[in-house]
Amino acid sequence: MIGAEGASSSKKARISENPVSKNRPYFALVVDDDPMIRRIHSMILKSVGFKVEVAENGKEAVDLFRTGAKFHIVFIDMEMPVMDGIEATKAMRAMKVESKIVGVTSRNSETEREVFMQAGLDLCYTKPLTMAKIVPLLEELQKN
Amino acid sequence: MERNQQLRRQLASMRQSLFDQGHLDEQFILLEELQDDANPNFVEEVVTLHYRDSARLITTIERALEKSPLDFNKLDGYMHQFKGSSTSIGAKKVKAESTQFREYCEAGNGEGCMKTFQLLKRDYATLRRKLEAYFQLARQAGPNEIACRPK
Numbered sequence: 639m640i641g642a643e644g645a646s647s648s649k650k651a652r653i654s655e656n657p658v659s660k661n662r663p664y665f666a667l668v669v670d671d672d673p674m675i676r677r678i679h680s681m682i683l684k685s686v687g688f689k690v691e692v693a694e695n696g697k698e699a700v701d702l703f704r705t706g707a708k709f710h711i712v713f714i715d716m717e718m719p720v721m722d723g724i725e726a727t728k729a730m731r732a733m734k735v736e737s738k739i740v741g742v743t744s745r746n747s748e749t750e751r752e753v754f755m756q757a758g759l760d761l762c763y764t765k766p767l768t769m770a771k772i773v774p775l776l777e778e779l780q781k782n
Numbered sequence: 783m784e785r786n787q788q789l790r791r792q793l794a795s796m797r798q799s800l801f802d803q804g805h806l807d808e809q810f811i812l813l814e815e816l817q818d819d820a821n822p823n824f825v826e827e828v829v830t831l832h833y834r835d836s837a838r839l840i841t842t843i844e845r846a847l848e849k850s851p852l853d854f855n856k857l858d859g860y861m862h863q864f865k866g867s868s869t870s871i872g873a874k875k876v877k878a879e880s881t882q883f884r885e886y887c888e889a890g891n892g893e894g895c896m897k898t899f900q901l902l903k904r905d906y907a908t909l910r911r912k913l914e915a916y917f918q919l920a921r922q923a924g925p926n927e928i929a930c931r932p933k
Contacts, residue, residue: 674831678870681816681824744866766870768812 664779665708668692669699669726670715670742679713679742679767686769686776695719696726703730709737710779713767716743716754724757731758740775742767789923796916805909810872822925826917832871833910839864840903847896857895858887875905 666688668679680690691707693699695718712730716723727739741754741762751762763771800806810825817824843860846853865880879902886894 672835672867674828674835674867674870677824677828677831678813678816681821682812685816685818744862744869765866766809 663687663689664710664776665689665691667699667702667707667709667712667714667737669694669696669712669718669723671695671718672715675715675742675765682767682769682772683713686772688776696721696723696729699726700729700733703733703735711738711740711775713740713742714759715765716741716745716750724754727754727757727759738775738779786923789919793916793919793923796912796919800909800912800916804875805873805905805912807872807874807877809869813871826920829871829913829917832867832873836864836867836906839867840906843899847899852892852895854887854890854892854895858884861887873906873909876902876909879905 664687666683668676668683668690669692670676670679671694676692676694680692683690688711691702691709693702696714697720699712699714700721712735714723714726718726721729723741723743727741730737730739738760739758741751741759742765743751743754743762744765745751746764755762761775800810813825813828821827839860843857843864846857846860861880861883865877865884868876868880879898883895883898883902886892886898
């Protein structure tokens with residue numbers, strides 16, 4: 639699926655060194671109302687071997703878990719229509735969702751990020767996601 | 783073959799100038815590195831999504847700047863969204879101007895906001911034009927590995 643042929647040498651090295659592509663896949667959920675962000679974050683995660691599903695808002699994410707879907711990790715935006723990231727995270731934790739939940743926000747306010755963390759996040763990152771942010775998370779999943 | 787090589791050289795040169803002129807930053811390179819055989823138009827798709835979304839925001843900000851008195855909170859909110867979208871494609875100059883605009887909002891400086899917005903619109907339009915030309919040339923050159931990272 640990850641097209642190694644024709645890829646740059648740096649991309650080839652990253653993919654071949656990544657144990658996920660050799661062992662069982664990890665499943666990620668990207669929750670964001672911005673289609674561009676969903677596309678970018680999905681591609682970043684797929685490039686390191688995640689299987690990715692997307693949701694457009696918090697309610698869709700919560701509904702996925704309600705129907706029995708399981709993910710190793712969830713990347714969730716803070717501000718979304720219908721149900722925002724804070725409410726969705728609270729709902730997922732109330733459902734005893736054990737996935738790692740990572741908030742992804744463009745907000746710089748410490749107060750807002752703290753409120754988001756308090757909802758039940760494991761981590762909160764500033765958008766956009768980068769390899770430097772994703773790789774340590776993947777390594778942690780592999781350790782556990 | 784020779785024509786194709788010429789196109790690729792032209793494409794590489796066009797791409798390099800976007801970085802040299804400060805229009806793009808490392809985030810664009812990340813997008814290029816994500817592009818692969820399964821998603822050969824990924825960068826263009828993302829850039830297209832950005833311009834679809836950001837054009838709407840530009841119009842919204844323009845209308846908000848016509849109001850009196852200016853609602854700096856609203857302006858800041860719109861620009862925050864615009865900046866986020868610009869950051870995601872690596873639009874370096876536009877991102878810097880967005881930051882400047884937001885500083886003027888915080889200071890309640892309407893004139894500063896308006897002047898900065900004019901600069902931002904200019905650079906936004908310039909980058910959009912250059913990227914459209916770049917992707918058009920890339921389509922002519924045909925599928926190939928994206929040009930190497932700038933040295």
